[in-house]
Amino acid sequence: MTDNIGNNNDNLNLDALFIGDKAENADLFKTTLIKLVNEHMGWRKNYMPQDEPLISEDEKTSESFKSTVNKMNAVLDELSVRLRTNSVPWHSPRYFGHMNSETLMPSILAYTYAMLWNGNNVAYESSPGTSQMEEEVGKDFAKLFNFNHGWGHIVADGSLANMEGLWYARNVKSLPLAMKEVKPELVEGKSDWELLNMSVDDIMDILNSQDDKTIDAIKAKSARGGVDLSKLGKWLVPQTKHYSWMKAADVVGIGLDQVVPVPVDDNYRLDVNELEKTINKLVAEKTPILGVVAVAGSTEEGAVDPVDKVVELRKKLMKQGTYFYLHVDAAYGAYARSLFLDEDGNFIPYDKLQEVHQKYGDFQENKEYISKDVYNAFKAISEAETVTVDPHKMGYVPYAAGGIAIRNITMRNIISYFATYVFDKRSKAPSMLGAYILEGSKAGATAAAVWTAHRVLPLNVSGYGKLIGRSIEAANRYYDFLNDLSFDINGQKIEVNPLTKPDFNMVDWTFNVKGNKDFAKMNSLNLAFYQEASFVKGPIYNNDFITSHTDFAKDGYGDSPEAYVKSLGFTHDDWENEKAVGILRACVLTPLLYDKDNFAEYAGKIKSAMAEKLSKILNQMK
Amino acid sequence: MTDNIGNNNDNLNLDALFIGDKAENADLFKTTLIKLVNEHMGWRKNYMPQDEPLISEDEKTSESFKSTVNKMNAVLDELSVRLRTNSVPWHSPRYFGHMNSETLMPSILAYTYAMLWNGNNVAYESSPGTSQMEEEVGKDFAKLFNFNHGWGHIVADGSLANMEGLWYARNVKSLPLAMKEVKPELVEGKSDWELLNMSVDDIMDILNSQDDKTIDAIKAKSARGGVDLSKLGKWLVPQTKHYSWMKAADVVGIGLDQVVPVPVDDNYRLDVNELEKTINKLVAEKTPILGVVAVAGSTEEGAVDPVDKVVELRKKLMKQGTYFYLHVDAAYGAYARSLFLDEDGNFIPYDKLQEVHQKYGDFQENKEYISKDVYNAFKAISEAETVTVDPHKMGYVPYAAGGIAIRNITMRNIISYFATYVFDKRSKAPSMLGAYILEGSKAGATAAAVWTAHRVLPLNVSGYGKLIGRSIEAANRYYDFLNDLSFDINGQKIEVNPLTKPDFNMVDWTFNVKGNKDFAKMNSLNLAFYQEASFVKGPIYNNDFITSHTDFAKDGYGDSPEAYVKSLGFTHDDWENEKAVGILRACVLTPLLYDKDNFAEYAGKIKSAMAEKLSKILNQMK
Incomplete structure (x- = not known):
C-alpha cells in the first residue's frame, strides 16, 4: 500500500x-483534522x-475545572489576538516579501496528528513510528541528490545543517593525521601535505577496512579530540557569506580567521575563476583547503552557484594533489532538484527537460525557465560530500524542519558516539539517532510532516517538480511584470529596474525617479518604499x-553590485561614496500566481498599490 | 488583560x-481547536x-481536485496506521518508562494554532507576534533562576543548549587573552594564568566599558577566531557524563581530550570532594579549568548535583585565584525550581516550604518530599553563568522545545554576529535573533506553545509548582510501592530493590530472586523483564x-554503583566481574497518579502485570 502512495500523480491538483x-x-482542512484527532x-x-x-464527569463539572478551562481559553484568546495582530499575510498573492508562504495542508495535518503522540526521535525506543519515518525521509534526501550510498536526516534548521556539514568536514579531513599517529602503515609514504589533501572517499575506504578497535583509536586522535584544528586549512565561502557560515566556523572551532571569502560575479554567483586563484594562492603558501561551500539558492538573490564548475575545478586540482571537501548549502534550493529527476530518480537530459516538464505540467507555459547554468549546477550536487536541504523552505513544510544529506553513509561513524552496531534491526536506523547527529531531542512530528509531504509529492517531476515549477513560473511572471513596469506619479516618471533574471524564484529590483542622478536619493526612495510595504509603518x-x-553593501558584496549600479546611470564614484545599494526583494513562493490569469488580476492590484505608496513617498520627499 | 493571565491560580485544576x-x-480539545482554526x-x-x-468552487469539484484529496487522505491514513501501531502509550498510568508523557493541552492547541501562520523566529520581521512571545519566555526563564540581569531564549533541544553554554564559556573565557593582545592596559599586570582565571562578571565589566570598535576588535581576537582553544583548559563533567557533553566538546573544538570526568557519590550526585581534588590537581599542574557542569536532574537517576556546594567551592577557590565557568544542565529538572518560588518570584525559605506547598496544594499529602540537599542545589542555580532548561521535558510542552538562560545579558554580545544596536525598538528583542544564538530558523509555533503554557501555569508555586508536585508525589508513591513489594511466583520469592530515594521523579529499581547470589543471573532477569515490558517483545x-x-557500567559510572550492588548481597568481586548492573527505570511524569486513590487502583494492576511478566520469565529461565 505504501508503495502506491509515493507515485501515481498523473492527476495531481496542487490547489x-x-x-x-x-x-x-x-x-x-477541518474535516480531516477532526477525523485525525478522533483517531488519536x-x-x-x-x-x-x-x-x-x-477524570470523572463530576470533576469536569466542578467549579475549579470550569475556572481552569476559562483561564486556558483566556490565554488562548490573548494568543489569538496577538497572532492575528502581529502576523504577516503571506497567504495572499499581495505578499512579495520574505521566505514565508502557505505550507502544505497534508504536512500541517500530519504535524498536528503526530504531535498528539509527542514522539522524540532522539531514540528509536521512544518513537518507533516517527523514527522509521525519519529514516525514510533521509533516504528521500539521499535520492534527491543521487547519493546512491548516502543517507540523511532531519535537522532543526539550515544553520545547524551547515554546522553539521562543517563538523563532518573538520573531522573527516583530520583522520589521515590521526592514522599516521595511530597506525602509520595505513598512510605510509605520505607527507603531511598529502595527508591533508586526501579525498574523502580514500580516507573512508582506509578507515572502513580497519577493525572496530582501530577505528575507535583513530577517531580518538582525530579533530574530535580538539587537536589539529589549525592545521586543516581554510574554509572558502562565497563573498556574500551568510552569517550562518561565520557562526558555524566560530562554533566548530575552525575559527573566523580560517574563513576566506571568494568573490561573486555580476549574477551574484560564486566566481570560479576567483575561486581557482584563491586556492592556487593558498596552495602556493602551503595552506591546505579544508573545504569549499557552494550555495544553491542564495537568500538574497536566489543565485545558484556553479557547483558543476567547482566540481570540475576539484577534479583538475586533484591531479596536482589538492583536494577540498565540498559542502553545498542548498537550504533554499534543494527541493528544486525535483524538477530534474524523472519518476525513477534519474537526472533528465537537458534537451529533454522542457518536453518532460510539459508532459507533467510542471509549467503552464512552454518557456525555457531553467537556464543551462542552473541545470548544470543542480546536476553536479551529486558530487558534494554533504548538502543542506530545508523542507521548511521550498519543501513547503512548516517550521522548523531542516535537513542534511551525506553522500557516503559510512561518514556517520566518524562523528558518532556509540559503536556502529547500535542499530535497530527492524528499521536499520540508528537506535540512538542523537548519537549520530549534531542535535539531541527532536520532534517526531517533524518527521511525520516531512514524510507525509514526500509521500503526497514525490521528489521528482511528477510531484515536487510541479510545486517548485509554480513558484519559478510566478517569479518569472513577476520579473516580466517589473520589466514592463513604470509609473507616472503626478507627472514624475518612476522607472523599475529588476536586478538579474532570476536563477530561481527570487526577484530583486529598485525604483528610481527617471533622470535622478543622486544615488543616495534612490537608496532613500527604496528604503522608504520598503517601510511603506512592511510592518514598519503601522499594522x-x-x-x-x-x-x-x-x-x-561593499563590505560583504565587494564590487559585484557595481555593474548593476552603473546600468542605472550612476558612476564608479557614486558607488564608492555610497558603498551600498538598497534593494527590494521578493521571494515568490505563492503556489497560485503561476497562472497567467491569476497573475494578470493581481498585477493590476499590485501596480495600484505600488503607485499609491510611491505617491505618498514622493509627496513626503518634496 | 495579559497581566491577569499570568496569575490568579487559586482555583487551578490541572485535570x-x-x-x-x-x-x-x-x-x-476539539471544540477549542476548531474555534482557533476558525479564527485563523x-x-x-x-x-x-x-x-x-x-480557488473556485468549480475547481473544487473537479476530478483532479478530488483525486488529489483522495491521495492526501490515503497518505494520512497510512500515517495514522503507522502511528497507532508503533507508538508508546505514555498517556496511561501503566506507563513507567522513558521521558514521555501527556503534554499540556493549551500548549498543543497553541502550537497548532500558531503553526497555521508558520512564523520563523529567526528574525523579528517575519514573525512579530511569536518573536515577542519568545522574548517574554526568555524573561520567564531568567526569572525562574533569579537572574535579575539575565535573558534566555528557546533552543531546539537540551543538547544544543548545552553546546551553546559551552560555546559561551569558551568565548568569554578567552576574552582576557584577546584584551591583552588588543588593548593590554585593560588587563595590565595580569599573568596569563590570572587572565585565564578572571571571573565572568569582571571580564564583562571590562568589555562593556569599551566603545563598540574596541569591543569588536577584542571579539575578533577571542576564541571565535579559532585561537587559544587549547589554552582554556579542562571542562569538568559528572562521571556519568551524558554523551551530549562529549559531542558538545567535540563540536565546539575544545575536544574530548579536555573533558575530565568527576566521580559521583553513592546517590549518583557529583561528588564535590572529588571535584575539589580534581581541580587542585589540575591547578597544581597549571592547567586552567574552563568550566564545570552540574546536572540538576540526571537522565538515568533524576539525581540533583549539589550546585550549592559547587558554588561554595568556587567562592573558596576564587580567593586562591582560580575561577571556573559554571553551567547547570537542568534540561530535565529546571521547571522544578517553580516549587521554590513564591508568586513574586522570591525563593521560599526552607522552613516555610511545606507550609507554602500545603497552602497552594502542590502536594496532596503533607510530607517532606523535597530534601534539604535538593532545595539547596536548586537555590544555588542563580549563581551559574548559563542553565539549560527544556520546556519539552518537565515543562510538559510538546517536542521540540529546549531552552537556555544566561545570567549576564551582556554576554550575548560576545557571541553575536551583528552590532549590538540591531534591536527592534518595540520589543527590545534582537531584530535578528538568529545572529545571537546557535541556531537559525526556528518555529514561531514553539514560542507560542511555551508562552501559552507559562501564562496558564506561571513558573512558581501557584502554577508549575503544582504540576511538578504531582509528578514528584507520584514518584514517591511509586518508590514506596516498590519498597513494600515482593512476589511469590509459584513458590519462588522475588524481591524488589529500589535504588535510592528519588531526588526528583525518577525511580530506579531491580528485581532479584530471593537468595540468588549469581549477579549475572540478576542482570539477566532484569533485562528479560525490560524486554517483556517494552516494544522489544511484540506490539x-x-x-x-x-x-x-x-x-x-563501570566504564562510565566508575564504582559508584558498587554500594547498591553490595546492599543486594553481592560482593566486590561480583561487581568487578560483571562490571555493570542492569537497572529498571521509571520516569514518573503522569499528572494523574499523585492521587492516593488513583495510585492505589493502579498499584494493583501494575503488581498483577509485573507478576505475570515475572512468571513468564521464570518459566522460560527454568
Missing part, C-alpha cells in the same frame, strides 16, 4: 493541498479498555502590498 | 489541562476582503505495563 488565499479549503482519541481510549477513566494587516528589503 | 488517560477531555481562517479570508478567491499497544532499562 487541493493548500488551505488557500481565501481559506477556500478550510472545510476540507480512540487510540488513547482503547489502550487497556478495561481501565476506568481517572501590516491593513497593508495591500508587502515586500522585503536588503542592502548590497 | 482540565490534559487530554486525559482515557481522552476524557477530547470534546474540550477568518483572518485569512478578511485580509483584503475585496480580493476574490483564486506495545497490547502490553499492560511498560518501563525502561539502563546499564550502570
Whole structure:
C-alpha cells in the first residue's frame, strides 16, 4: 500500500493541498483534522479498555475545572489576538516579501496528528513510528541528490545543517593525521601535505577496512579530540557569506580567521575563476583547503552557484594533489532538484527537460525557465560530500524542519558516539539517532510532516517538480511584470529596474525617479518604499502590498553590485561614496500566481498599490 | 488583560489541562481547536476582503481536485496506521518508562494554532507576534533562576543548549587573552594564568566599558577566531557524563581530550570532594579549568548535583585565584525550581516550604518530599553563568522545545554576529535573533506553545509548582510501592530493590530472586523483564505495563554503583566481574497518579502485570 502512495500523480491538483488565499479549503482542512484527532482519541481510549477513566464527569463539572478551562481559553484568546495582530499575510498573492508562504495542508495535518503522540526521535525506543519515518525521509534526501550510498536526516534548521556539514568536514579531513599517529602503515609514504589533501572517499575506504578497535583509536586522535584544528586549512565561502557560515566556523572551532571569502560575479554567483586563484594562492603558501561551500539558492538573490564548475575545478586540482571537501548549502534550493529527476530518480537530459516538464505540467507555459547554468549546477550536487536541504523552505513544510544529506553513509561513524552496531534491526536506523547527529531531542512530528509531504509529492517531476515549477513560473511572471513596469506619479516618471533574471524564484529590483542622478536619493526612495510595504509603518494587516528589503553593501558584496549600479546611470564614484545599494526583494513562493490569469488580476492590484505608496513617498520627499 | 493571565491560580485544576488517560477531555480539545482554526481562517479570508478567491468552487469539484484529496487522505491514513501501531502509550498510568508523557493541552492547541501562520523566529520581521512571545519566555526563564540581569531564549533541544553554554564559556573565557593582545592596559599586570582565571562578571565589566570598535576588535581576537582553544583548559563533567557533553566538546573544538570526568557519590550526585581534588590537581599542574557542569536532574537517576556546594567551592577557590565557568544542565529538572518560588518570584525559605506547598496544594499529602540537599542545589542555580532548561521535558510542552538562560545579558554580545544596536525598538528583542544564538530558523509555533503554557501555569508555586508536585508525589508513591513489594511466583520469592530515594521523579529499581547470589543471573532477569515490558517483545499497544532499562557500567559510572550492588548481597568481586548492573527505570511524569486513590487502583494492576511478566520469565529461565 505504501508503495502506491509515493507515485501515481498523473492527476495531481496542487490547489487541493493548500488551505488557500481565501481559506477556500478550510472545510476540507477541518474535516480531516477532526477525523485525525478522533483517531488519536480512540487510540488513547482503547489502550487497556478495561481501565476506568481517572477524570470523572463530576470533576469536569466542578467549579475549579470550569475556572481552569476559562483561564486556558483566556490565554488562548490573548494568543489569538496577538497572532492575528502581529502576523504577516503571506497567504495572499499581495505578499512579495520574505521566505514565508502557505505550507502544505497534508504536512500541517500530519504535524498536528503526530504531535498528539509527542514522539522524540532522539531514540528509536521512544518513537518507533516517527523514527522509521525519519529514516525514510533521509533516504528521500539521499535520492534527491543521487547519493546512491548516502543517507540523511532531519535537522532543526539550515544553520545547524551547515554546522553539521562543517563538523563532518573538520573531522573527516583530520583522520589521515590521526592514522599516521595511530597506525602509520595505513598512510605510509605520505607527507603531511598529502595527508591533508586526501579525498574523502580514500580516507573512508582506509578507515572502513580497519577493525572496530582501530577505528575507535583513530577517531580518538582525530579533530574530535580538539587537536589539529589549525592545521586543516581554510574554509572558502562565497563573498556574500551568510552569517550562518561565520557562526558555524566560530562554533566548530575552525575559527573566523580560517574563513576566506571568494568573490561573486555580476549574477551574484560564486566566481570560479576567483575561486581557482584563491586556492592556487593558498596552495602556493602551503595552506591546505579544508573545504569549499557552494550555495544553491542564495537568500538574497536566489543565485545558484556553479557547483558543476567547482566540481570540475576539484577534479583538475586533484591531479596536482589538492583536494577540498565540498559542502553545498542548498537550504533554499534543494527541493528544486525535483524538477530534474524523472519518476525513477534519474537526472533528465537537458534537451529533454522542457518536453518532460510539459508532459507533467510542471509549467503552464512552454518557456525555457531553467537556464543551462542552473541545470548544470543542480546536476553536479551529486558530487558534494554533504548538502543542506530545508523542507521548511521550498519543501513547503512548516517550521522548523531542516535537513542534511551525506553522500557516503559510512561518514556517520566518524562523528558518532556509540559503536556502529547500535542499530535497530527492524528499521536499520540508528537506535540512538542523537548519537549520530549534531542535535539531541527532536520532534517526531517533524518527521511525520516531512514524510507525509514526500509521500503526497514525490521528489521528482511528477510531484515536487510541479510545486517548485509554480513558484519559478510566478517569479518569472513577476520579473516580466517589473520589466514592463513604470509609473507616472503626478507627472514624475518612476522607472523599475529588476536586478538579474532570476536563477530561481527570487526577484530583486529598485525604483528610481527617471533622470535622478543622486544615488543616495534612490537608496532613500527604496528604503522608504520598503517601510511603506512592511510592518514598519503601522499594522501590516491593513497593508495591500508587502515586500522585503536588503542592502548590497561593499563590505560583504565587494564590487559585484557595481555593474548593476552603473546600468542605472550612476558612476564608479557614486558607488564608492555610497558603498551600498538598497534593494527590494521578493521571494515568490505563492503556489497560485503561476497562472497567467491569476497573475494578470493581481498585477493590476499590485501596480495600484505600488503607485499609491510611491505617491505618498514622493509627496513626503518634496 | 495579559497581566491577569499570568496569575490568579487559586482555583487551578490541572485535570482540565490534559487530554486525559482515557481522552476524557477530547470534546474540550476539539471544540477549542476548531474555534482557533476558525479564527485563523477568518483572518485569512478578511485580509483584503475585496480580493476574490483564486480557488473556485468549480475547481473544487473537479476530478483532479478530488483525486488529489483522495491521495492526501490515503497518505494520512497510512500515517495514522503507522502511528497507532508503533507508538508508546505514555498517556496511561501503566506507563513507567522513558521521558514521555501527556503534554499540556493549551500548549498543543497553541502550537497548532500558531503553526497555521508558520512564523520563523529567526528574525523579528517575519514573525512579530511569536518573536515577542519568545522574548517574554526568555524573561520567564531568567526569572525562574533569579537572574535579575539575565535573558534566555528557546533552543531546539537540551543538547544544543548545552553546546551553546559551552560555546559561551569558551568565548568569554578567552576574552582576557584577546584584551591583552588588543588593548593590554585593560588587563595590565595580569599573568596569563590570572587572565585565564578572571571571573565572568569582571571580564564583562571590562568589555562593556569599551566603545563598540574596541569591543569588536577584542571579539575578533577571542576564541571565535579559532585561537587559544587549547589554552582554556579542562571542562569538568559528572562521571556519568551524558554523551551530549562529549559531542558538545567535540563540536565546539575544545575536544574530548579536555573533558575530565568527576566521580559521583553513592546517590549518583557529583561528588564535590572529588571535584575539589580534581581541580587542585589540575591547578597544581597549571592547567586552567574552563568550566564545570552540574546536572540538576540526571537522565538515568533524576539525581540533583549539589550546585550549592559547587558554588561554595568556587567562592573558596576564587580567593586562591582560580575561577571556573559554571553551567547547570537542568534540561530535565529546571521547571522544578517553580516549587521554590513564591508568586513574586522570591525563593521560599526552607522552613516555610511545606507550609507554602500545603497552602497552594502542590502536594496532596503533607510530607517532606523535597530534601534539604535538593532545595539547596536548586537555590544555588542563580549563581551559574548559563542553565539549560527544556520546556519539552518537565515543562510538559510538546517536542521540540529546549531552552537556555544566561545570567549576564551582556554576554550575548560576545557571541553575536551583528552590532549590538540591531534591536527592534518595540520589543527590545534582537531584530535578528538568529545572529545571537546557535541556531537559525526556528518555529514561531514553539514560542507560542511555551508562552501559552507559562501564562496558564506561571513558573512558581501557584502554577508549575503544582504540576511538578504531582509528578514528584507520584514518584514517591511509586518508590514506596516498590519498597513494600515482593512476589511469590509459584513458590519462588522475588524481591524488589529500589535504588535510592528519588531526588526528583525518577525511580530506579531491580528485581532479584530471593537468595540468588549469581549477579549475572540478576542482570539477566532484569533485562528479560525490560524486554517483556517494552516494544522489544511484540506490539506495545497490547502490553499492560511498560518501563525502561539502563546499564550502570563501570566504564562510565566508575564504582559508584558498587554500594547498591553490595546492599543486594553481592560482593566486590561480583561487581568487578560483571562490571555493570542492569537497572529498571521509571520516569514518573503522569499528572494523574499523585492521587492516593488513583495510585492505589493502579498499584494493583501494575503488581498483577509485573507478576505475570515475572512468571513468564521464570518459566522460560527454568
